[in-house]
Amino acid sequence: MPWFFDLNGYLPALLPLAWLSAAFIPCLPKLHRQHWLLTQVFASAAVVLAFAILATTLHSATPTHHFPLLAADSLSAVMVLMTSLVGWSILRFSRNYIDGEPGRLRFTLWFSLTLTSVTVLVLASHLAVLALAWLATSLSLHRLLVFYPDRAKALLAAHKKFLVSRLADIMLVTGFVLIAQGLGSADIAMINERLQAGAGNGALSLEVAAVLIVLAAALKSAQLPFHGWLIQVMEAPTPVSALLHAGVVNMGGYLLIRLSPLLEATQFAVWLLLAIALATVAIASLVMMTRISIKVMLAWSTTAQMGFMLLECALGLYHLALVHLVAHSFYKAHTFLSSGQAPMQSLIRRGSNEVGRPRPAIWVLALSAGLGIFMLGHYVFGKPITMATLLTGAVLVTAVASLLAELGGALGHAGWRKALAASFAITGAYLLAEQIFGGLVPASAMPPAPSAFLLAAGVLALLLVARAHIMHRPEARLWQRVRPLLFNGLYLDEAFTRITFTLWPPKPRARREQPEPAPIYPDEGVSS
Structure with a gap:
């Protein structure tokens, strides 16, 4: 039976289509009244389709269900189910959070487009599609990070994140071009098969490509010293922070798991990834020992957890990296969506310390x-x-x-x-x-x-x-000397900020005049 008569072949395309429908259809003028209802219907359909992809992938005798330029295997099935569930949960939370905001239609548009891009990224079976989805995810998320254009700190953080993402895009596209030229194909499944068969071993182009992809994944995962934007984008709305920390920041780890045969064929890239991950884990863990504020702690913990995930990839423990990725996503989504309980948790923790x-x-x-x-x-x-x-x-x-x-x-x-x-x-x-x-x-072929x-x-x-x-011994002299440095993250982000703002300074936006607040009482402001 041809693939176009098989429903399973359509599933990898139907899932991004559901999120794309959630982005545009509720924004039609005649459907504004049913905006949230339609958005949640399409988000729920995306979750159902993700479950169907996982079930058919695990049940089918063939390991992969293909659609042109998209494919669903066991790895991508787990990832799309995770992203769909996280996106559905955050969207339900956003209904009350964004209610009454004049830009709620704009929020759901870019939120759903971000989920569409992430879904295509995970299901991509071609390097060009993966690169385009990688870029689209970053650009869509950027519109969410600047949702409040009057917050200067949010705009500065989004500007830094934009620069880091563009650098990662350049490295990723260059690496993909070198892979396609070196192996004669841009199909991801065929690339992995040829690498596992030993094709291109020792080729300089593949060595350079692996290094570029490792660096792109590290930039996407907010590894040191390019971590500051992850801490500062907390100025964005809570649902955006939840989506970023629970989903988008994990895409660097997914990229390394998907292209794991490339890492195994290039030892220099593995040692580079190991050095980046260990440095990030060590510094981020020490910084969190300074008992900084809860908001900053959440961002630093994400950086540290991404470092652990990249460390597991460097050691060839790809199944553990996937466990780490999924567990971290659900944990961070729950943490941000229940952030209203943070004051009570802080009091409990302070009481236990006393x-x-x-x-x-x-x-x-x-x-x-x-x-x-x-x-x-x-x-x-x-x-x-x-x-x-x-x-x-x-x-x-x-x-x-x-x-x-x-x-x-x-x-x-x-x-x-x-x-x-x-x-x-x-x-x-x-x-x-x-x-x-x-x-x-699949287990690592080269431990x-x-x-x-x-x-x-x-x-x-x-x-x-x-x-x-x-x-x-918190009162020890060494700890007292090191604490200010750790509390400020060794001032790595400050140095990076000066360099980036020198090379590409942000353009200040003209502040919009805010309307005068309505009087609380009928006679307020009326002279006697």
Whole structure:
């Protein structure tokens, strides 16, 4: 049966069409009254189509469903389902958030166009389509970042993000041209097959292409020192921040997972990615130890989490990178959409800090319990202990131990019971997700050198030691000297801002006259 008689062949095209309909149809003059209803109907249709793509992809004997220039395999099916669910959730939140704003039609237009571009990016089977969708995603998001044109800080942050994105676009397009010339094809599936077969090994053009793609992914993921815009775009509306942190910023990691055979064929690009990721994780983690404000903490945590995801790609742990990507997206979407609870969470955290820091004995007990839970989980799931397992396990055990120590030390026996239950749930969910996603993403054909794992493990161990020292001796002279530097992010963003504004300064916009506010009382402003 030809592909055009098969419904599965149409699904990769119907999903972007649903988001495109959500962008334009509700903006028709005769449909303004049903604006939100129609937008949510098309968004719900996109979620249904994403579930259908995932179901048919996993159920079909053939691994890929093709439409001209678009394709759906297990990786893209998971990604489009994640982006559709996140987009649908943020859109529902936006109905009340944007209600009454004069630009609500403009907001839903560019929001839906951004989701359309992200969906095409994920489903693209051709390098040209992926590059165009990459560019369209950035341009559509830029219109959302400047939704409030009277906010000077938002405009400056959007300008910095615009410059970083254009630099990433140039690198991405140049890398794609070199790949197409070096391998004689622009079809992504064929490129990966030829790279896995050893075509182009040692070619200088592919080495340069891999470096450019790594740099483009790092710029897209807000890695240091190009991270400042991610912190400053928090001036944008909350739904825009949620979309950026939960979806768009993850596209750099998706690009590396999709073109993983290219990374495996070029070791220099792998070491470059490893260096960028480790530097970002180390500095961002130390900055977050300064207990900066919640808003800035959210942005720095996104930068650190993207660094972890790129680190997993550099180590060939692509299934773990996909787990990290999906979990981070849903977590950040929930965090931003529930940001109204931040003051209460701040009071709770401040109260727990006043109870007192956990004693060293509590930390030893918590680390032992975390290690025991991790080993028990591997025994239950029948997973062998490897070097990659130890590296990811160190991060998981550290997180579980911190939870146990803080809750147990602050709340006593009740805190220990709650923390143990949460630790078992977190560890089980992580191992289950790792097992599921391991069957969706092909394993690395060339495992990285043990020295790369040892370097990553050493950096993570030093961070754990630094965190323990800071928590137990915050008054230490070294910490007091370093704290101002870390609090300001080593002033990396300030240097980058001066350079970019010197090369391409932003153009100030003329401020619009704001109308006088309406009187609160009928007789307000009336002279007696």
